[in-house]
Amino acid sequence: MNKVILLNKRPVGKPTADDFKFIEEELPVAMNGQVLLKTLYVSVDPYLRGRMSSAKSYIPPFNLNEPIQSGIVAEVIESKNPDFKVGDHVSGILSWKELQVSDGNGLMKVNSSAIPLSAYLGILGLTGLTAYLGLMEIGKPKAGETLVVSGAAGAVGSVVGQIGKILGCRVIGLAGSDEKTKMLTSKFGFDVAINYKTTTDMQSAIATAAPNGVDIYFDNVGGEISDAVLANVNQLARVPVCGAISVYNETEVPMGPRIQTTLVKSSILMQGFVVSNYAAKFPEAIKQLSIWLQEGKLTYTETIVHGFDQIPQAFIDLFEGKNEGKMVVKI
């Protein structure tokens, strides 16, 4: 039998184990033109929380009692499609199933000899693309500028900071534990890292860390942390808004200081985005990220959880900040 994870109910507030349902189905069979795929690595990402609610968003919500989907690296174990052969590794948006069939649409072959397979869910997958394209297309960093990254120890944030350093920026990371801030400066080369959980006055901590003010704020979290950064931005600052994990689980829209006056006073650009807005630039971005990776200029952290049954809990743990870097489940 084939294990499958369905959306059992739409989370209210923080997701819980109860929102997911495990079932077993008949083993799938590849028809002509199809391949049979064995799931190797499953990506769990904060954005999936959005698809679990029924609210209108940039991608359609998951249906109740249907399999959840996310980025997956799989192995072709049977092929009735001439484009793929047994043993090929592929990545794509696939279902949370141990085995599944695909007609090959949307699958990308990946090379497992040069880099570990899990990297295709992270630094060379949507995570790396999100970091690179959000920073380059909206942040437009210039050497000598100051870049602040929130959620800096997360999968996207750690890549954003490293790219900032490669491009000659002063980079300040905000994260929620001393282990994380230590990692940001020692492993990822951030100039300064601030633990927002132990810092009482974030606004002045950022002012101290950014004596020339903040030119780019890559916002992964929203909320009060962002208020503190926005109080320190320079004229013509750019704010790519990548996520707002601090409020994804809120059942009512949280209140905060209105930002229109700040935007006008300093001519700030603030832009929400999802990586698919820049799909046309994926090849160029993957090429650049691969070069930096092979040159040793980019590094990454993964939290790898083991076992198909652990997928829901790994997702839930994202909202507790239990991951360092990209959270991946190895089957």
Place this chain on the structure above:
Amino acid sequence: MNKVILLNKRPVGKPTADDFKFIEEELPVAMNGQVLLKTLYVSVDPYLRGRMSSAKSYIPPFNLNEPIQSGIVAEVIESKNPDFKVGDHVSGILSWKELQVSDGNGLMKVNSSAIPLSAYLGILGLTGLTAYLGLMEIGKPKAGETLVVSGAAGAVGSVVGQIGKILGCRVIGLAGSDEKTKMLTSKFGFDVAINYKTTTDMQSAIATAAPNGVDIYFDNVGGEISDAVLANVNQLARVPVCGAISVYNETEVPMGPRIQTTLVKSSILMQGFVVSNYAAKFPEAIKQLSIWLQEGKLTYTETIVHGFDQIPQAFIDLFEGKNEGKMVVKI
């Protein structure tokens, strides 16, 4: 003697007559290289409120006990500068004085034969430039899109809406009285105008007026009106943030729903600006606005108040919405 208006104290909340001081000084004398200017028209604008406070902003604050400055059209009544002759009309950022000298820096000669002089403080001045450049550079309107303008009966808003119509957009204006909304549809050609003071559910009123959603929101006001518009924006909407007159007089930063999640969900661009960001494009913008004006495609409304002594009150009245279109004081 020469009448001058100084900043007496920094307004707290709404400006009052007491914040201004009238003095008389010796008549100014033009030295070599200078011209003597007689003030003809004085522009009063909401942005001056920002310069009256000491908070850091995009232009330095006015000093206490020094003359206030704004856009002025003046006549050269004596010239010791070869670039100007007696009788020339000029516009520039000048002091609230009946007479003043200038070395000619920053003065632009204007042609009073083709269009009324006051237009150079409005539709062909910073007002028109703000409308044109904010809409074109940030809003990037395309034919068939829906444009919502708040503060639509104001000097900037009425020009934004007309440009939107020229470019083929569906244009919805938000204003605070039935006379204003009537003027928006009858005089300025807006498709729909909504009186936010008499409409109880702005969010659904906008939804009804914009059946295809909102692609561009030109925000002149901020506050709850903006919340209602932002609840109706489409994917990839653009929001030029031109002003936040609803909160300029607040002594504490007002609270409202946090917008980061909205920005991410719909990939919205929100950008504060001041017209000087686009100074390089002024000539091209004035050229286009002049063409539309001469073709009769653009019209404008002025509220002209008479008398040098009325300048402070005209400014104060802006915050009561007493103006229709550009507020100008004729000396």
